[in-house]
Amino acid sequence: MAGAGAGERHPLHAWGWDERVERWWASAPRGTIAARVVRADRGRVLLQAASGTFTAPARAAGWSDGAERMPTTGDWVAVAPADAGGPGTIAGVLPRFSAVTRVDAHGQREQVLATNVDSVLAVHGLDRPLRGGRLERTLVLAWEGGAQPTVVATKTDLVDDPSPALEALAALAPGVEVLAVSAHRGTGLDPIREVLRPNRTAVMLGESGAGKSTLTNRLVGEEVQATRGVRAGDAKGRHTTVTRDLLLVPTGGVLIDTPGLRGLGLWEAEEGLALAFPDIEELASGCRFRDCGHEREPGCAVRAAAEAGSLDPARLARYAALRREAQEAGARREAVARRERRRPGTITQTAWRTRPGRRR
Ligand SMILES: Nc1nc2c(ncn2[C@@H]2O[C@H](COP(=O)(O)OP(=O)(O)OP(=O)(O)O)[C@@H](O)[C@H]2O)c(=O)[nH]1
Ligand SMILES: [Mg+2]
Ligand SMILES: [Zn+2]
Numbered sequence: 001m002a003g004a005g006a007g008e009r010h011p012l013h014a015w016g017w018d019e020r021v022e023r024w025w026a027s028a029p030r031g032t033i034a035a036r037v038v039r040a041d042r043g044r045v046l047l048q049a050a051s052g053t054f055t056a057p058a059r060a061a062g063w064s065d066g067a068e069r070m071p072t073t074g075d076w077v078a079v080a081p082a083d084a085g086g087p088g089t090i091a092g093v094l095p096r097f098s099a100v101t102r103v104d105a106h107g108q109r110e111q112v113l114a115t116n117v118d119s120v121l122a123v124h125g126l127d128r129p130l131r132g133g134r135l136e137r138t139l140v141l142a143w144e145g146g147a148q149p150t151v152v153a154t155k156t157d158l159v160d161d162p163s164p165a166l167e168a169l170a171a172l173a174p175g176v177e178v179l180a181v182s183a184h185r186g187t188g189l190d191p192i193r194e195v196l197r198p199n200r201t202a203v204m205l206g207e208s209g210a211g212k213s214t215l216t217n218r219l220v221g222e223e224v225q226a227t228r229g230v231r232a233g234d235a236k237g238r239h240t241t242v243t244r245d246l247l248l249v250p251t252g253g254v255l256i257d258t259p260g261l262r263g264l265g266l267w268e269a270e271e272g273l274a275l276a277f278p279d280i281e282e283l284a285s286g287c288r289f290r291d292c293g294h295e296r297e298p299g300c301a302v303r304a305a306a307e308a309g310s311l312d313p314a315r316l317a318r319y320a321a322l323r324r325e326a327q328e329a330g331a332r333r334e335a336v337a338r339r340e341r342r343r344p345g346t347i348t349q350t351a352w353r354t355r356p357g358r359r360r
Contacts, residue, residue, distance in 0.1 A: 010022070011050035012034060012035075012036065012048070012049075012050055013199055014199060014248060014252075014254075015036050015048055015199075015246075015248065015254060016036065016116065016199050016200070016201045016253075016254050017034070017036075017076075017199070018199060020097050021034075021076050021094065021116075024063065024064075024076070024094045024095055025076075025078075025094065027063065027064035028078045028092065029078055029080070029091045029092055031080065031081070032078035032079055032080050032081075032091050032092065033049055033050070033051075033078070033079050033081065033088075034049065034050070034076065034077075034078065034079075035047035035048055035049040035076070035077055035078075035079050036048045036074070036075070036076055036077075036246065037071050037072060037073050037074060037075040037076075037077060037246070038053065038073065038245065038246040038247075039073060039243050039244065039245050039246065040058055040071060040072045040073050040243075040244065041243050043057060043058050044056065044057055044058055045057075045058045045071050045072075045077075045090070047077065047079065048246075049079065054088065056079060056088050056089060056090055057089070057090075058070065058071055058090070059071075059089065059090050060093070061077070061078075061090050061091060061092045061093045062092060062093070063092050063093060063094055063095055065095045067095070068093075069093040069095075069096070070093075070112070071090055071093050072112045072113075072114070072115060072244075073113075073114055073115070073244040073245070073246050073256055074096075074114045074115035074116045074117055074201060074203070074246060074256060075093055075094065075096065075115050075116065076093075076094040076116065077090050077091075077092065077093050077094065078090070078091045078092035078093075078094070079091065096115040096116050097116055097146065098115065098116060098117055098118070098145050098146030098147045099112050099114070099115045099116075099117075099145050099146070100112075100113045100114045100115075100117060100120060100141055100142060100145035100147060100203060100205070101113060101141070101144075101145060101267055101268075102141060102261070102263070102264050102265055102266070102267060103265035103266060103267045103329060103332075105263075107265065107332065108332065108336065109336065110267040110268070110333075111267075113203070113205075113244065113258065113261075114203040114244060114256045114258070116201055117145070117147045117201045117202060117203045117256065118147060118148060118200040118201055118202065119142075119147055119148050119149070119150055119195050119196075119200060119201070119202035119203070120138065120139075120141070120142035120145070120147045120148070120149045120150070120202070120203055120205055121149075121150055121152045121192070121195070121202050121203070121204045121205070121206075122135060122138040122139060122142065122149055122150070122151045122152065122173075122205055122206060123152045123154055123204050123205065123206030123210045123211060123212050123215065124151065124152070124153050124154065124169060124206060124207075124210060125153075125154050125155050125206070125207070125209060125210040125211050125230075125235065126153055126154065126155045126156060126158060126159050126162060126165050127155050127158050127159075127230065127235045128207070128209070128210075128230075128234070128235040128236075130165065130168055130169065130172075132168075132172050132314070132315070132318065133318045133321075134207065134264070135151065135169065135172050135173065136172055136173075136276055136277075136315075136318060136319075136322070137264045137266070137322065138205050138206075138264060139172075139173055139176065139272075139275075139276040140266065140269050140272040140273055140275075140276040140322060141205070141264060141266070141269075141272065142205075142272070142276075143271065143272040143275035143276055144266075144268060144269050144271055144272025144273075144275075145272070147203070149173070149176050150176065150177050150178075150179060150192075150195055150202075151169050151170075151173050151176055151177070151178040151179065152179050152180075152181060152192065152204075152206075152215070153165060153166055153169055153178065153179070153180045153181070154181055154182070154183060154210060154211035154214075154215060155182060155183075155184075155211055156180050156181065156182045156185075156187065156188065157182040157184050157185050157187075162180055166178055166180055171312075172315070173276075174277075174278050174279050175278055177191075179191050179192060181215065183211055183214040183215045183217075183218045184214075186218060189218060189219065192215075192219065193219065193249070193251045193252065193253075195253075196219075196249050196251070196252055196253025196254070196255065197251065197252035197253055198252045198253065199252060199253055199254075200252075200253045200254075201246075201253065201254050201255075201256065202253065202254075202255055202256070203244075203255075203256040203258060204216065204255065204256065204257055204258060205258060205261070205264075206260060207237060207260045208236070208237025208238065208239045208240070208259070208260025208262075209230040209231075209235060209236060209237020209238065209260065210237065210260060212241070212257055212258065212260070213225035213226065213227045213240065213241050213257055214227045216247060216255055216257040219249050219251075219255060220247050220248070220249055220250070220255070221250055224245075224247055225241060225245065225247075225257050226240055226241070227240060228240040237260050239259060239260060241257055241258065241259045241260070242259050243259070244256055244257070244258045244259070245257050265325070265329070266322065266325050266326050266329050267329050267333065268326070268329060268330070268333060269322065269325075269326035269329065270326055270330070273319070273322060273323060273326060277315075277319050279311065280294075280302055280311070280315075280316065280319055283301050283302045283305050283311065284301065284302055285301075286301030287299060287300050287301045287302060288300070293323075294316065294319075294320065295320065302316065303316070
């Protein structure tokens with residue numbers, strides 16, 4: 001399929017097609033059509049093409065960058081047309097400009113949650129206690145994946161005064177915008193629409209019951225996603241959403257609704273950590289040693305700030321724990337890479353990165 005001519009919009013523009021995708025599409029296999037994965041579920045993918053939606057078997061495929069990728073929600077793929085009435089097959093998966101990933105349940109592999117996302121909406125329900133570590137971890141994942149995080153506090157209608165909670169959220173997310181919404185009342189939605197305009201992609205991440213699907217329905221303007229009441233007493237969610245679904249927002253952009261994940265283990269995080277903890281990074285420039293671990297080294301400006309009370313010691317402790325986790329993940333990553341080098345032809349889920357170094 002040819003790209004759109006000058007001044008002409010690509011038919012998949014509303015679904016997030018832009019110059020980044022266009023560039024890679026230039027090396028698409030001949031005779032294939034472009035589509036975006038709007039859901040990946042049990043070995044099949046639901047695809048959105050200019051002509052409509054259809055499903056295809058999920059199958060890892062490469063591109064001109066030489067890396068193989070397993071298609072997942074958010075991916076752009078090249079589909080070889082069906083012959084003899086069978087389903088089309090995925091002939092290629094385009095390189096990703098961003099990918100939000102976590103470590104899988106076994107701790108041995110990278111699980112790609114959403115790809116080609118511009119933003120991560122870190123959703124927190126004001127009906128539950130704030131778990132700082134959870135939010136910080138989400139921000140690390142967002143930055144590391146190459147997406148811009150935004151904190152979204154939902155259910156403002158359930159609290160008399162949301163400002164203390166919003167301040168607490170802001171303290172955990174230096175430099176990150178904190179938005180407050182009530183999906184029930186329909187207030188605070190416009191700034192989220194702005195994040196998505198005109199054809200950006202955002203993924204919602206947050207605990208089960210935080211209100212991701214309710215907010216999705218509000219933004220989409222239709223009850224496209226199922227929602228369910230939280231448990232009385234502790235406001236715990238019931239894991240209502242089970243797939244990652246990419247949905248069109250009529251005011252512009254697309255939104256990926258995800259299941260509330262219990263764990264967000266780090267797979268790769270060094271860069272994400274630095275971006276999620278700019279306050280600590282800045283203090284660290286005053287440490288005596290450039291590779292200071294802020295644990296026992298003399299002349300540590302970070303520990304000094306925690307002792308003096310200008311840095312929350314609990315935040316430093318969470319940072320230190322995340323840093324250790326990232327180091328352990330790095331060791332596992334290397335072990336996996338060694339194993340895969342011994343088994344040529346294995347699909348490296350980790351190969352989403354399109355260029356070395358910075359990815360934004
Ligand atoms: N009062 C109030 N309730 C809300 C709001 N947003 C969501 N809820 C309620 O919170 C409950 C959980 O909402 P969901 O949208 O299903 O939560 P979720 O984050 O999608 O949960 P999972 O799919 O399990 O991850 C539902 O009963 C919603 O009606 C809001 O703005 N105000
Ligand atoms: Mg949901
Ligand atoms: Zn230090």
